[in-house]
Amino acid sequence: MKKSILKKCEEKLITMRNDIKKSLKERAAEGLKVETDVQDEGDMAQEVSNKAVSLLLVDKDKNKLTQIEQALIRIKDGNYGICIDSEEEIEESRLLANPLAVRTIEAQEAFERNQKQTAQRKTSGGIFNDD
Numbered sequence: 487m488k489k490s491i492l493k494k495c496e497e498k499l500i501t502m503r504n505d506i507k508k509s510l511k512e513r514a515a516e517g518l519k520v521e522t523d524v525q526d527e528g529d530m531a532q533e534v535s536n537k538a539v540s541l542l543l544v545d546k547d548k549n550k551l552t553q554i555e556q557a558l559i560r561i562k563d564g565n566y567g568i569c570i571d572s573e574e575e576i577e578e579s580r581l582l583a584n585p586l587a588v589r590t591i592e593a594q595e596a597f598e599r600n601q602k603q604t605a606q607r608k609t610s611g612g613i614f615n616d617d
Contacts, residue, residue, distance in 0.1 A: 487567045491578045495557075495561070495582065499586075502585070503558075507551070510548070513540055513543065557586055569588070569590045570593075571593040572592075574593075575590075576588075
């Protein structure tokens with residue numbers, strides 16, 4: 487892989503990491519606020535719902551942060567841009583569009599088909615199947 491492409495991907499990853507860390511800090515500060523003006527059960531339910539959504543977003547950000555850190559480690563180790571399934575080089579255009587990509591397009595499509603088939607097998611084995 488060209489060093490210029492590798493550098494661009496690394497810069498994107500670092501920017502993504504910084505943005506997520508900032509977002510996590512902001513959510514943490516909001517999460518510490520205690521709502522004392524809750525008037526009724528409806529307001530309380532909305533407050534609980536808002537907190538639940540915030541926690542889901544924090545989990546999503548933490549997972550993405552982990553992916554970013556793993557990608558940065560792969561850059562450092564010289565493994566970045568190599569498909570985890572086929573060990574082929576991931577297309578540079580794909581990495582520039584999605585620096586978190588760990589598979590070639592073909593390998594990702596095969597992975598997703600496999601995931602879908604696995605999910606279908608799990609649901610078709612239930613007691614309410616049409617077979």
